[in-house]
Amino acid sequence: MRKVVIYTQDSCGPCTAEKLWLKANGIDFEERNIRENPKYLDEIVEIGASATPATVIEDENGSEVVFGFNQEQLEQILGI
Numbered sequence: 001m002r003k004v005v006i007y008t009q010d011s012c013g014p015c016t017a018e019k020l021w022l023k024a025n026g027i028d029f030e031e032r033n034i035r036e037n038p039k040y041l042d043e044i045v046e047i048g049a050s051a052t053p054a055t056v057i058e059d060e061n062g063s064e065v066v067f068g069f070n071q072e073q074l075e076q077i078l079g080i
Helices: 013-024 038-046 071-078
Strands: 003-008 030-033 054-059 062-067
Touching (some): 003 013, 003 038
């Protein structure tokens, strides 16, 4: 089972682009807006991100983090 979590904020163009891309590729994801919940801001800092989007992809083998909307890296990890 794979879980995809994307950390976003309002007025973030790359965040919107990545969410649209994930939807277009049939990838379910959980969005965590760092401006709406301070806990999410703490989480994104913990994973070492300094900007949005930051995407955490977890599966039975562990987790990987993608910083920014890196389509090539996302395709590789998600097997698209």
